[in-house]
Amino acid sequence: MPVRTDRQVADGLLPSPVPVRFVAEDGTAVEPPAGYPAPEDGRLLDAYRRMVTGRRFDRQATALTRQGRLAVYPSSRGQEACQIAGVLALRADDWLFPTYRDSVALVARGLDPVEVLTLLRGDWHCGYDPAAARVAPQCTPLATQTVHAVGMAEALRRKGEDAVVMAFVGDGGTSEGDFHEALNYAAVLNAPVVFLVQNNRYAISVPLAKQTAAPALAYKGIGYGVRSEQVDGNDLVAVLAVLDTAVRRAREGGGPFLVEAHTYRMDAHTNADDPTRYRPAGEVEEWESADPLARLEAYLRGRGLLGADGAAAAREAAEEFAARLRDAMSAEPATDPYEMFDHVFADPTPQLREQRDLLAAELAARED
Template sequence: MSHPQVVDGLLPAPVPVRFVAEDGTAVDPPAAYPMPAGEQLTEAYRRMVIGRRFDRQATALTKQGRLAVYPSSLGQEACQIGGVLALRDDDWLFPTYRDSVALVSRGLDPVEVLTLLRGDWHCGYDPAAVRVAPQCTPLATQTIHAVGMAEALRRKGEDAVVLAFIGDGGTSEGDFHEALNYAGVLRCPVVFLVQNNKYAISVPLARQTAAPALAYKGVGYGVPSEQVDGNDLVAVLSVLTEAVGRARAGGGPFLVEAHTYRMDPHTNADDPTRYRDAEEAARWESADPLARLETYLRGRGLLDDAGVAAAAQAADAYAARVRDRMNADPETDPFELFDHVFAEPTPQLREQRELLRAELSATEE
């Protein structure tokens, strides 16, 4: 397997890497990046269909009061599914709050994934068991944690790789730059995937940076980079597979910028019509990553009507199971507030626990 960035230097391609055009037709990809296997692409399609249906169901759950908030990833499925498929089971994933689709695609229990957004726990799954860090709400802090994990894996002699998701807004945070510097100096096995969906809530990209592309931010830290069409699953999977393979082979960190678009509001509390126009949204909707991949696979004879129907049926069944489980009220124990603050409770925590116990007892009388 060739790793062209090691030879050619740090700069990304001048235009995003692409395998498939918006209309689903094939284009000539760069010779440096191989075509993923057909089986991988059909599996990616199946996961994207399920992921989108999960996303729609989670959005509906916010309207029903079952979730406190949900940050949709509609339109960003190629980035999230491509990232997951580029990893092995023993690799680590460090997600943001918008990456629930990636987590369920990696096999995590969807109800455990939604626990944070339901307001029950900060993290509903065991990170060590599934090798997925807690979904990160503060911007960019997970990138430093990802680098630390990558360095720990390297020192332990494991050949696992860490993939850190981050949004375009997060690249304006100091933590992101510290993470790149740390990763570049240590040459640890970490890949940063920037999902550039063009807006940090309501702030457009041009108000955040004057860089020609976010991928160029790796140059100053000695981190090779690439930019890719983030709505082209084939390109995302190819580029990330190469980046992960390079990191696993000892080539050090890598930065990938995926150009994509958030079709839905920032969260259910957001009104995107206040900061972006309908024409822009319609233009990006025509580049829908799921429709693009379906057309491409049909054209290659890798997908037919039966395959499309089977994926849709599996997605509906998945969403129904999520809906049924989320419609059950969770059993909560208010004293869990104190269970995982310190390994040994402090006197102050014990006092607070007793105050809560007394208050609850008074309300029951």
């Protein structure tokens, strides 16, 4: 019988030589590559509404940080196409493993925005129930969630579920050992997991050129035997088409899939960052002209799928969403300082009990 050569196997793993795209920066359609069916129009309209709300949520969260309502907020303005497409490609019973920058994705997933921001406000480790939402806690350490995602994917398969796991990671995370361990682990297990790399070109202030010499981050999957692709991360149509294929392939037993989405973080790394120290203003302006939200809106309008009334309704709904968030975040959270000692050990250590007693004495002294 014919035997596949190493070259044939490698060709099946290689990403496209240029990022996949369906829509140009001005909103006009381009000829997409074969193999990626275009998403249905209804899903694109749903994605547009979620992107409008996500953008408004991001702006509101940034304002809440300036007002002292949040301790920190990592904006994802400019990366909404990646986050919304990632959520829409999943079923309700699939799992999502997000990073600290993926709050927009969690809101699009249907989580309470106040619960999403609980971590960033600093009053609890995670504001939502991960098991109920099938969303892991937002991960701050780089790439550690990718290994967890593979473990979850294998666990779901052993339970007989056909659910898929998607792990978000940034370009900086691909330089971490956990990321490479996760790719290898996933490939060996043929795990139903999709890795979505949001390559926004900077790991805080470190540019991509100082992180890797690879022609694209998508090529990092090949050495581990992981099917890989690169896509224009500001083209929601393309990102959704590629992720639909990746998720379907993983669900049907095709194994892990690595997708690199080329995008850009328009704002600072967080409110504590000064991006003018490491990137030129002209670069930001260039990427703002490729705004994913404006691109999708122009595409939908050009095809007659979205009119002025529809766009206005989406913006109005987003403003109402932001108003509800403002009101909810204006209320002081109910906190219990003793909670910091809970869930550390089933049987608290003597040192932990001593620390708790010291806190109790200090609080009692303040009351006196």
